[in-house]
Amino acid sequence: MTIDFAAVIxxxxxxxxxxxxxxxxxxxxxxQEVVGGLRxxxxxxxxxxxxxxxxxxxxxxxxxxxxxxxxxxxLIDLDDPVTKHLPDLRLGDPAALGKITCRMLINxxxxxxxxxxxxxxxxxxxxxxxxxxxxxxxxxxxPGEATAYSNIGTVIAGYIxxxxxxxGWYSLIKSRIFEPLELRHSLADITExxxxxxxxxxxxxxxxxLVQSSRxxxxxxxxxxxxxxxxxxxxxxxxxxxLINGGVGANGVRILSAASAALMATETTRFLSPAxxxxxxxxxxxxGGVLFHGGGGPGVSxxxxxxxxxxxxxxxxxxxxxNGVFDADLVDPLLESWGAPVETLTPIxxxxxxTPYEGSFENQIYxxxxxxxxxxxxxxxxxRVDFYETDNASAPIFxxxxxxxxxxxxxxxxxxxPFPLAFVDPDGEGKMQRLGAMARIFNRLPEAGQ
Numbered sequence: 339m340t341i342d343f344a345a346v347i348x349x350x351x352x353x354x355x356x357x358x359x360x361x362x363x364x365x366x367x368x369x370q371e372v373v374g375g376l377r378x379x380x381x382x383x384x385x386x387x388x389x390x391x392x393x394x395x396x397x398x399x400x401x402x403x404x405x406x407x408x409x410x411x412x413l414i415d416l417d418d419p420v421t422k423h424l425p426d427l428r429l430g431d432p433a434a435l436g437k438i439t440c441r442m443l444i445n446x447x448x449x450x451x452x453x454x455x456x457x458x459x460x461x462x463x464x465x466x467x468x469x470x471x472x473x474x475x476x477x478x479x480x481p482g483e484a485t486a487y488s489n490i491g492t493v494i495a496g497y498i499x500x501x502x503x504x505x506g507w508y509s510l511i512k513s514r515i516f517e518p519l520e521l522r523h524s525l526a527d528i529t530e531x532x533x534x535x536x537x538x539x540x541x542x543x544x545x546x547x548l549v550q551s552s553r554x555x556x557x558x559x560x561x562x563x564x565x566x567x568x569x570x571x572x573x574x575x576x577x578x579x580x581l582i583n584g585g586v587g588a589n590g591v592r593i594l595s596a597a598s599a600a601l602m603a604t605e606t607t608r609f610l611s612p613a614x615x616x617x618x619x620x621x622x623x624x625x626g627g628v629l630f631h632g633g634g635g636p637g638v639s640x641x642x643x644x645x646x647x648x649x650x651x652x653x654x655x656x657x658x659x660x661n662g663v664f665d666a667d668l669v670d671p672l673l674e675s676w677g678a679p680v681e682t683l684t685p686i687x688x689x690x691x692x693t694p695y696e697g698s699f700e701n702q703i704y705x706x707x708x709x710x711x712x713x714x715x716x717x718x719x720x721x722r723v724d725f726y727e728t729d730n731a732s733a734p735i736f737x738x739x740x741x742x743x744x745x746x747x748x749x750x751x752x753x754x755x756p757f758p759l760a761f762v763d764p765d766g767e768g769k770m771q772r773l774g775a776m777a778r779i780f781n782r783l784p785e786a787g788q
Contacts, residue, residue, distance in 0.1 A: 555636070
């Protein structure tokens with residue numbers, strides 16, 4: 339299989355479909371790098387090979403690496419209760435506190451319902467502030483009962499790391515990952531931004547046009563979950579290569595034990611939806627032996643994929659909030675060449691009873707209202723917090739098509755959305771009590787009068 343990487347990147351960026359992109363691919367023998375478009379749509383200057391772009395939640399793989407280094411050094415055990423290392427931690431549900439283990443922090447099974455903080459003044463955006471916030475946060479599920487994508491779990495793991503190391507999280511990322519692997523075009527501490535060429539993200543505005551984000555970073559208290567780190571695509575691939583090479587970098591420096599690197603890539607649990615997304619420690623796993631993680635933010639869409647069997651890896655970073663623009667021409671063909679099937683969802687014809695699904699479901703950041711309009715089943719999705727500069731007045735309404743047992747594909751204006759809705763846990767009347775979507779869980783709200 340041959341893909342003209344340069345042509346694909348050039349086509350998407352020159353058309354204006356994407357503001358800028360940085361791509362790197364290690365094919366097992368050499369690194370191929372391609373960039374295109376603008377790093378800043380206002381100043382008009384171009385993305386270069388040394389331009390740093392947000393990696394978003396891919397930071398969780400770096401953070402899990404720091405956490406597993408604690409395991410390597412005998413400072414924690416994954417089965418330790420979190421309270422052993424953070425005795426002052428408080429949760430909105432005190433009964434859950436003693437049941438959360440260190441493992442649950444980085445495999446998304448802790449259940450703390452805290453996905454994103456509100457924006458606040460700069461001096462109120464320390465990691466410590468996020469830890470303090472936990473005292474008022476409820477559980478979306480009991481610890482270990484289910485799997486729901488957890489930003490706060492990663493933040494708590496990062497906080498434990500800096501407490502036990504006696505060194506700030508930003509410094510640890512630099513001293514224990516960037517410097518050993520010689521990743522010179524990488525930053526975690528935003529006070530270092532002037533040293534680098536960095537990108538600024540563009541959001542899709544209400545009129546469908548791209549407009550520069552007014553907030554180049556998510557709230558900084560969630561740094562460990564993906565608010566701060568910026569890297570070059572080649573630097574990110576170099577990091578991934580170390581993990582799939584048993585913890586040893588291309589320069590021969592070990593950053594993690596072979597046992598811990600293998601454990602990160604071993605399935606521990608699965609999401610409700612997408613069901614093909616299995617969960618390791620930090621990494622997510624796809625069929626075909628592929629490790630991956632994505633990242634988002636204000637005007638950010640990034641992906642990292644690695645294939646331990648062949649030793650290959652690629653990263654695609656963009657400063658644009660459009661997701662999936664490169665899937666058909668770049669991402670999917672590469673994954674298929676690794677033997678990783680691309681999931682397709684085919685609508686099922688025939689009548690079905692929609693009553694079990696109708697109602698409202700929510701978590702900290704979003705609310706889904708599922709309702710009928712004639713013969714159509716619809717889903718209204720509304721943001722509950724200022725998330726990625728979301729227009730809270732806008733609540734798009736998606737058509738739902740049944741694609742499996744209690745599984746529905748969403749579409750908007752005829753375009754299918756890649757994240758299906760999975761309904762589970764029926765009550766005595768058959769009404770589903772939980773909705774899985776976007777790797778998250780949403781619980782049914784009581785109906786009026788209940």
